[in-house]
Amino acid sequence: MGLQTKKVDYAFECIDCGKQQDAHNQVIYLCPDCSSDNTPDRPPRGVLKTVYDYSLLRNKNTSLSDLSLNGFLDLLPIERKESLPPLRIGNTPMYVFRELDGRPLPYFLHVKDDGQNPTFSYKDRASALVSAYAAERGINTIVAASTGNAGSSIAGICASRGQHAVVLVPETAPKAKISQVMMYGAHLIPVRGSYDEAFELSIRLSNTYGWYNRNTAYNPLTIEGKKTAAWEIFTDMAATAIDRIFISVGDGVIISGIYRGFEDLLKIGLLEKMPVLVAVQSEESDNLVRNMAGGHFTIKTSTTMADSISVDVPRNFRMAKQLLRQYGGEWVTVRDADILSAASVMARNTGIFSEPAAAAAFAGLLKYHREARLDAGTHNIVMSTGSGLKDLRAVEKMIRLPDAVDPGLTSLSDIRDLPPGL
Ligand SMILES: [Zn+2]
Known part of the structure; x- marks a missing residue:
């Protein structure tokens, strides 16, 4: 019952x-x-x-x-x-793979594809809960500062149910993501300044006009909404113990959310042991990982091309750090070049095309793989948090399109770089 x-x-x-x-x-x-x-x-x-x-x-x-x-x-x-909004939020697929580039893997590689959310990113889990909370209080306008994905997410979720979204972005935000915000009919306010300045302005607007503010970590529901993936993973894995979950980290909200979901299961008595969560950051945006040791918080300006995890001051640093320490989490950095390469390895081996910010998690797994840190028989999950179509500019740089051929072509021998066996 x-x-x-x-x-x-x-x-x-x-x-x-x-x-x-x-x-x-x-x-x-x-x-x-x-x-x-x-x-x-x-x-x-x-x-x-x-x-x-x-x-x-x-x-x-x-x-x-x-x-x-x-x-x-x-x-x-x-x-x-x-x-909750009418769109299908979460309940995204999880797949298992047993080989990479034709070589068998000693461990199980699972990929949870959250790029299949309505606006193609993990952020929909948070937006859905924020939208529901606002609806229950009769607030019809939601404001968010965003570098791209959170803004397009709240814009799409609001569009599905007649709520208004106001999205503030730094004027340098990627055009593809801004276009998505506008297509959903949200009110876009480009700000002459940084994400931090857009963040502060959005708070002033919500205080002045009574709009509900979706800023990440500032609104507690953004963390809580992101926990639902943990329950799905637990359900998908049935009785199988989970060893590691690799998660790309920017502000530290997704990793905290996933901890929260497993924490619920621990506290109810459904889960015996917390899986090891691995926080993966780009070396070019490592402000969470670098400050894990403690002491005075220091900022290194982020230059990573993975824009969704490009963060100078992680808004949920304090909670993420607490949870990583409490539950024996791990953290690692990867180079931007490794992230792009991981996106390619992942796409050609799994059929899942992820944006660079999401591929960072896969790059983290590949780093553990190279260092032989993944034991035989273990179950390792990579969270793919956003679709590759979100950010094509990054991958276009590494793709060299083949030359066109004459339509009268009679032999493949004239074509360069054909893969062996074709
Ligand atoms: Zn307090």
């Missing part, structure tokens, strides 16, 4: 002081006590984590199918499933 109505209460809890905030009768973003001294040059304090009263679920020996019967409503900070 599944739980047919929502029974589990929830609150927002500050990751810095632990104080809980009412999540029902107010719209709140950061812990007011801890965020008052925040400055743009270091990761914000006072980010809120959503916590649930798990006792009811634990006492009832709740099964995964009980939870899924009700759309996992008891583990989401919304009141009704009907509040």
Whole structure:
């Protein structure tokens, strides 16, 4: 018998002081006590984590199918499933591969293809929850600062249900992603300045006009929405233990979200052991990984071509660091050249074409592979967080188109670079 109505209460809890905030009768973003001294040059304090009263679920020996019967409503900070947008969010496919470039792999390689979300990126999981939360409070306009994917995501999700999206982007944002925002009918505001300046302006606009703000990590639902992939992975893997999950990291919101999903399962008693999550960053944007050792937070200006993970000040650094430390996570950097090469290896071996920011996770797995750190028989998952069609400019640079042939061609021997065996 599944739980047919929502029974589990929830609150927002500050990751810095632990104080809980009412999540029902107010719209709140950061812990007011801890965020008052925040400055743009270091990761914000006072980010809120959503916590649930798990006792009811634990006492009832709740099964995964009980939870899924009700759309996992008891583990989401919304009141009704009907509040979610009509598009299919999440429930993306996971595939298993046993060889690379014709050579058998000693381990199992799984790829979760989140590029198959409605706007072709993982961010739809967060946008869907933000949209539902706004709908339950009668707020019809959602504002977001974005470098591309979060903006196009909230634009698409809002378009599906008659909500308005206002998207602020630095005027240098990639044109393909801006075009997607505009095609969904969102109101685009290019900002003469950086992402950080667009971020601050979006907060002023939401405070002035009462718009709901979707800024990543600033809004606690952006973290919570990203946890649903963990439940899907757990379901897909059935009784099989997961060894490692490779995740590209920019702001640290996706990796924190995936930790949150598994944390739910641990606390209900459905999962025995947290998988090892591996945070993968580009060497050209390594502000989360480089600051894991602690001490004064230092910024190295990001220059990676993987724009979705190009971040100077990771907005969810403090939570991601806490979770990586608490659960024995790992972190690694890869070169931009390795990311482009990984995108190619992944596409030709799996049929999944991912944008560079997503291929970074695959590059992380390949680095572990080269260093023989993946034991035989283990199950390793790569999160593919966005479609390659999002950012064609990056890969076009490494593709050399073949010369045209004469239509009267009679022999392939005149064509250069044909693969052997054709
Ligand atoms: Zn606090």
